[in-house]
Amino acid sequence: MPKLGMEPIRKAALVKATIVEIGRVGSLDVTVSQIAKRAGMSSALAHHYFGSKEEMFLAAMRHILTLYGAEVRGALALAEGPESRLRAVLAASFSAANFRREAVGAWLNFWVLAQTVPEAKRLLKVYQGRLRSNLLAGLRPLAGDRAEPIADGLGALIDGLYLREVLKSGPPDREAAITTALNYLNSKLEGARP
Amino acid sequence: MPKLGMEPIRKAALVKATIVEIGRVGSLDVTVSQIAKRAGMSSALAHHYFGSKEEMFLAAMRHILTLYGAEVRGALALAEGPESRLRAVLAASFSAANFRREAVGAWLNFWVLAQTVPEAKRLLKVYQGRLRSNLLAGLRPLAGDRAEPIADGLGALIDGLYLREVLKSGPPDREAAITTALNYLNSKLEGARP
DNA sequence: GTTTTTGTTGATTGACGAGTCAATAAACTT
DNA sequence: AAGTTTATTGACTCGTCAATCAACAAAAAC
Numbered sequence: 001m002p003k004l005g006m007e008p009i010r011k012a013a014l015v016k017a018t019i020v021e022i023g024r025v026g027s028l029d030v031t032v033s034q035i036a037k038r039a040g041m042s043s044a045l046a047h048h049y050f051g052s053k054e055e056m057f058l059a060a061m062r063h064i065l066t067l068y069g070a071e072v073r074g075a076l077a078l079a080e081g082p083e084s085r086l087r088a089v090l091a092a093s094f095s096a097a098n099f100r101r102e103a104v105g106a107w108l109n110f111w112v113l114a115q116t117v118p119e120a121k122r123l124l125k126v127y128q129g130r131l132r133s134n135l136l137a138g139l140r141p142l143a144g145d146r147a148e149p150i151a152d153g154l155g156a157l158i159d160g161l162y163l164r165e166v167l168k169s170g171p172p173d174r175e176a177a178i179t180t181a182l183n184y185l186n187s188k189l190e191g192a193r194p
Numbered sequence: 195m196p197k198l199g200m201e202p203i204r205k206a207a208l209v210k211a212t213i214v215e216i217g218r219v220g221s222l223d224v225t226v227s228q229i230a231k232r233a234g235m236s237s238a239l240a241h242h243y244f245g246s247k248e249e250m251f252l253a254a255m256r257h258i259l260t261l262y263g264a265e266v267r268g269a270l271a272l273a274e275g276p277e278s279r280l281r282a283v284l285a286a287s288f289s290a291a292n293f294r295r296e297a298v299g300a301w302l303n304f305w306v307l308a309q310t311v312p313e314a315k316r317l318l319k320v321y322q323g324r325l326r327s328n329l330l331a332g333l334r335p336l337a338g339d340r341a342e343p344i345a346d347g348l349g350a351l352i353d354g355l356y357l358r359e360v361l362k363s364g365p366p367d368r369e370a371a372i373t374t375a376l377n378y379l380n381s382k383l384e385g386a387r388p
Numbered sequence: 389g390t391t392t393t394t395g396t397t398g399a400t401t402g403a404c405g406a407g408t409c410a411a412t413a414a415a416c417t418t
Numbered sequence: 419a420a421g422t423t424t425a426t427t428g429a430c431t432c433g434t435c436a437a438t439c440a441a442c443a444a445a446a447a448c
Binding site: 197199204235236237239 | 423424425426427428429
């Protein structure tokens, strides 16, 4: 009993299921069947829509990047002035949606994927570039020349905080993460101000 | 023509080969045969000595941790005073041996392993704990109460710098990494000093 | 009302890989 | 010299899984 126009629905369900399963299993060793089952369809259908497992992974990455991008843009729209914009970027990076265990686990595994799959590497570089330019936009008015090294450090710090979240046992502690990042930022800005 | 006392030699060769192969392939999807071949023996022998692939991975992790620990201890032995000790820890973390692409790639994959294998998680926590206490020892005399958050931030920053190294294309840039970490440290210490 | 397009799956193929085993051989023990 | 322990491997088992295919169903187009 096929309804028409299923393609986007099925694809969306698969993307979501891919992220959930990678997070649940904790590695890229998830089978297409697992993903398809969670998305409520047969593995054959998953292949029908995506062609290969790798394409599913890449679609999942794109989806996470899109979500993250939207969140940053939303937060940025409300912010006034460089300092507030920086805070917005950090808040979005550690938002409840992005900092869920499941998303963080998937994120880590995408990093692994980037070692093998060029397109995955490219996507991750897009993310890095966006983060960097967002940070720079806020930092340049406050720190001038010293903006670039600060942005690079802060970017690495954010990634590191994600990484460490993976090892934690309890629930994600967004507060702690965001405080650490803000702390970094503040000591940098104090040093740079007249 | 079996010579006796091969066990430690074979095991060492396998551990080394495991790290190399994980770094080369860029994931934990390395076959025991690949590892064994690189170590110059049959896959059956690898199983004979380690029992399972997972045990090989864990042995490789222990090895990397041991190397890192030795390097830190060595650097620390030469250092005088808290500031110099902090610098020593950072230098060891980004030493040529630890910051090779191959080692960094393996490191990333061990993080993934820690999501599934409890013993791997434990080992990674040992690493984190050691790093943390080394940093704290240097920081407490300089920053007092504020030592703990600084150490946590610096630890995350170091992990983040490792993570970012994975995406880089060229040769590892230890200088840049160590400068970023020192920078973080300096702005923190300035803020804390009378 | 027949043809085409879109949706869907069970069954199958083909490859690959972890772990086991039996067999062989050299060295040590008694 | 017979027996035991250690080293070593080729061949095999058994399971898993990505990807394909043939077949079926319903809507749309003609």
